[in-house]
Amino acid sequence: MMRSATRFGSDGDVLDIRGKQVWFRVVRIYAKRSYCSPQNSALKRTMNGDRKHFRKVAGKYDYLPADYSKLIGEQEKHEKAKKKPMPPSQLVECVQRLMKMICDIRAMEELVMELEYDATKAPLGKVTEEQVKAGYAALKRIENFIKKKEFSKEFVNAVNEYYTKIPHYFGMRQPPLIKTQEQIKVEISLLEALSDIEVAIRTLNVGENDLTINTLDRHYANMKCALDVVEAKDSRFEMVDKYLQTTHAPTHSHYRMRICNLFAVNKEGEKEKFIGNIGNRMLLWHGSRLTNWYGILSQGLRIAPPEAPMTGYMFGKGVYFADMSSKSANYCFPQKSKPGLLILAEVALGNQEKLLNADYNADRLPAGKHSVMGLGAMGPDPNGNLTLEDGCVVPYGQPIALEANKAQGCTLNYNEYVVYNTNQIRIRYLVEVDFIFDF
Structure with a gap:
């Protein structure tokens, strides 16, 4: 999948609509050229035609791999779980409350959104350890430019690379250039949170198909x-x-x-x-x-x-x-x-x-x-x-x-x-x- 998270915005994406992958692009209704081919559009925007041998081209969109393997059978699993009553928890009440509090995925989403992370482009369940490390590496490159006070085209490319690896949502605002140590610290806080959340979600998912144990008890055991x-x-x-x-x-x-x-x-x-x-x-x-x-x-x-x-x-x-x-x-x-x-x-x-x-x-x-x-x-x-x-x-x-x-x-x-x-x-x-x- 090709997607953009640079300072220059995004005008095309692959959307999941009722379980089907659909290429989406907003165009003028009188446009003569067809934009229905994601391959053609991706080639134009990345200067790459083969994702297996993808190489980032400066000023062009980057390739952000997305793993959809976990989506297979997910809906069926949830439907099956709904039909079967949940076994009661064996944990004492205060531990149950604690587990609900620290396993709250919605709270995790709210936190990263406060830090301006775009959870729609890169859902928390799809964040990988490699992606977080790539974010750290991009941020380290930005830090080197800040230390040398070199705010050149290469610096802008470094900021764009970071926003590509770690998508942000700024609404209608232009994504800011990361030019200060304080901004670096804020982004480190985001990456630290994403790192802990990545571990949490990966651990929470262990044994998720086992319907013989209470969900909270399973989360506790996995811990x-x-x-x-x-x-x-x-x-x-x-x-x-x-x-x-x-x-x-x-x-x-x-x-x-x-x-x-x-x-x-x-x-x-x-x-x-x-x-x-x-x-x-x-x-x-x-x-x-x-x-x-x-x-x-x-x-x-x-x-x-x-x-x-x-x-x-x-x-x-x-x-x-x-x-x-x-x-x-x-x-x-x-x-x-x-x-x-x-x-x-x-x-x-x-x-x-x-x-x-x-x-x-x-x-x-x-x-x-x-x-x-x-x-x-x-x-x-x-x-x-x-x-x-x-x-x-x-x-x-x-x-x-x-x-x-x-x-x-x-x-x-x-x-x-x-x-x-x-x-x-x-x-x-x-x-x-x-x-x-x-x-």
């Missing part, structure tokens, strides 16, 4: 991540709640958080791969949007691929954690009407490289170092630390000014902890919170 409810009277609940409330940063005072549900997490394979023997293990916060969590719980926290630009990763490509709950909660994008999800992970920090300023190449750790700590001006009082029976440290002391860090000229408000090996991470708790706004 390969056990979630056990921690009751409010449990000492672990009290510990997590204290950590949440005590380390809410003073600069994030426009909202408060309240725990709705707490789940102890046992992600399949994490315990066995965890390299806790490097020492300096801490229980730290990590937050993300609701739509990312099924992908995260299915595959674990992941590091940006080599294709991704460096922009947006203050200390290089790694997994970022905080000792202040609200610092991580801000990455949930708090709203009155929606709960948020954070995790508490046991992180093996080992020998830390401590930095005062951003360093995009910090992932190139010096010999003997295992992680990076970005030093903040405020953090939990170390005298208030709790050491658990297994030796993991919970930094839930009252926030204090860290004068030693300030004296050295630190530029961060709060500490950042970054690891570059996911085997240094073991997820221990999933925390569902309500956001309470006082205005």
